[in-house]
Amino acid sequence: MSGGFPEVRPRRLRSSAAVRRLVAETTLEPRQLILPMFIREGAREPIAIKSMPGVVQHTRDTARKAIAEAAQLGLGGVMLFGVPAVKDEVGSGALDPDGILNVAIRDAVSEVGDELLVMSDLCLDEFTSHGHCGVLDSSGRVDNDATLAIYAEMGVAQASAGAHVVGPSGMMDGQVGVVRTALDAAGYLDTVILAYAVKYASAFFGPFREAVDSSLQGDRKTYQQDNANARDALREVDLDVAEGADIVMVKPALAYLDIIRQVRDHVNVPVAAYNISGEYAMVEAAAANGWIDRDAAVLETLTSIRRAGADTILTYWAADAVHLLNRR
Incomplete structure (x- = not known):
């Protein structure tokens, strides 16, 4: 204190919107946001x-329009999920070149080319009659x-359809290793793998199951991670990077901000986070x-994920967030 006043006044740097913009430590930009999208067959x-x-299950036509808008907004990409009309025990629709996800990838690439990254979810849960992420x-x-063998084929099918990034x-x-090997053997050396390296068995996935018409019986606790564990996350990340992951992701985001920070401090590859359906719904x-x-x-939530260390965020608010940022 000097003369009865504080000598240091941090509030000076909060005194106006202009000064707050000047000294902001964390940025939130359109290029850092990826829009997940659901396309329903038929x-x-x-x-x-x-x-x-x-949020909607898109038709092929409305998906194309939303993807074109995403490119115009300067988003980092779109992540596509297919909702098939028919499911079976082995998720065969995931490999069908005319299956909804592979068709949606082709639609997206024909709409935006290389102006926007077209990403595809590489998993069987949308396609299996039992709703699990692999065969039983x-x-x-x-x-x-047995599931790995299908994932390898699925990765090649998605890359053949034009996906820039498979997830x-x-x-x-071992999922990243088999997909990378299959992609390279098929000549898709430049196809990026965004690995869901850290994916917890979360209560916040609930609305997503409506979004993909999930048929899940039971739970996924034998393969998704236990929410009590943090060291396990770093082990999974190390394995995926060693197997050829180009980007690693933490999912969910908000209940796992500490994990995002640990992963960001642990690796030298880009880190993504998925702001999932339950977080959106709340x-x-x-x-x-x-x-x-x-x-x-919305903006506070996304900024918190960026501040935790995520380079990229998958969020259903991606397009909305750009409009909000433009109105600031």
Whole structure:
């Protein structure tokens, strides 16, 4: 204290919007955001997802329009999920060149070319009648190694359809290595692997299951990670990087900000985080009840994920966030 006043006044750097912009430590930019999208086979009009207000299962035509808008907004990419009309025990629709996901990839690439990264979810859960991320053995458990063989084919099918980035998300041991080997052998040396390296068995996935019409029986705790464990996350990341992952991802984001920070400090590859369906739904529900300022909460949420260390965020708010940023 000097003359009864503080000698250091941190509030000076908060005194106006202009000075706050000048000294902001964390940026949130369109290029850092990826929009997840659901495309439903045979849909003639978009189908609202009740638990995720504002998000829909797209038709092929509305998906193309949304992808074109994403490119115009300067987003980093779109992550495509297919919702097939028919499922079976082995998820054969995932390998079908005319299956909804591979068709949607081709549609997207024909719409935007290389102006926007077209990313595809590489997992069987949307395509299996039992809703698990892999095929089942005779005892009903997910068969890791049999699933890997399908993932390898799936990666090549998606790259052949034009995907710039494939996202192995099933949490099978060795999934990145088999996909990388298959892609390279097929000549897709430049196809990027965004590995869902850290994916927890989370209660916040609930609305996503409506979004993909999940048929899940039971849970995924035998292959997705236990939310009590942090060291396990770094082990998974190390394995995926060693197997050829170009980008690693943490999913979910908000309940795992500490994990995002640990992963960011641990590796030298880009780190993504998935701001998942339940996180989205909570904010939208609170805002709909008038309990919070929705727009401010959206930007605060995304900024917190960036501040934790994520270079890139998958978020259903991606397009909305750009409009909000432009109005600041």
